Amino acid sequence: MPAGAGGGIPxxxxxxxxLTVTVNEFVVGGRRYPMRALNRPRTARSAPDPxxxxIVLISAVAWTSVAVGLGFRGLDRMGLASYxxxxxxxxxxxxxxxxxxxxRPPxxxxWADVQGQPTLLFRTDEEHQFGQVTRALIRAREAAESGAVGKPLADSAVWQPPAR
Structure with a gap:
């Protein structure tokens, strides 16, 4: 089992x-998916908010009704303000x-195939968080495929200029 730089801890x-993404597994909402079990990962957008x-449909129907009603009244008798x-x-x-x-964006x-079945792994309306999770999954799959697991490219150490 690959271990991280901490010696034994993924x-x-x-x-x-x-939500946790390690080099070994993707854990979301208490469900654990081993990284090697995730096939064909892909992204998608959900359907628009019903x-x-x-609301848009009702608005369109209402304005169409108004237009039809004014049309029966006689378009030639309407003033400029009505038009x-x-x-x-x-x-x-x-x-x-x-x-x-x-x-209310989609x-x-x-998504990924788990044991041959399309499975929704994660859903969010926050684009920034989605990008972070997607990049973490890509890095984890690369590490799992190559077997090369070490320190992540970005760590929490803050760079300090050398003292003079």
Whole structure:
């Protein structure tokens, strides 16, 4: 079993509450996946938030209803203000879609095949954390494949300039 620089303790590449990536295993939510059991790791984005999609759909239907209603009234009897309001209202679903996508973005997902079955290993809406976990998994797989396990490239030692 590969050991870290601490002599027997696996090298930890990432650790936060509920999630640990070592050179030997990926541990998330109490589930342990040996690094050698993770095949074809890949990333994906989850489906858009269903609540956001419903809000945009309802908004589009509402503005379409308003436009149809005004159309039955007679477009020739509408004033300039009505045309401007109708044109502005047509953009509401588009603005809502952009705003909700920004406020509630799809989650980042990390998948791998475990014993031949696609398995969701990790999901988060934080892009920075997702990048850290993904890089840790890549480094762990490289270490497991090569058998070369040592100190991680980045350690916690802070560089100090030499004293004069």
């Amino acid at each position: 090298t930890v590449l990432y650790r936060k509450p509920g 609540l956001a999609a419903r 401007l309001a109708l044109a502005a209202g047509a953009g509401v679903p588009v603005v809502l879609a952009g705003l909700l996508r920004r406020l 989650d980042h997902e990390l």
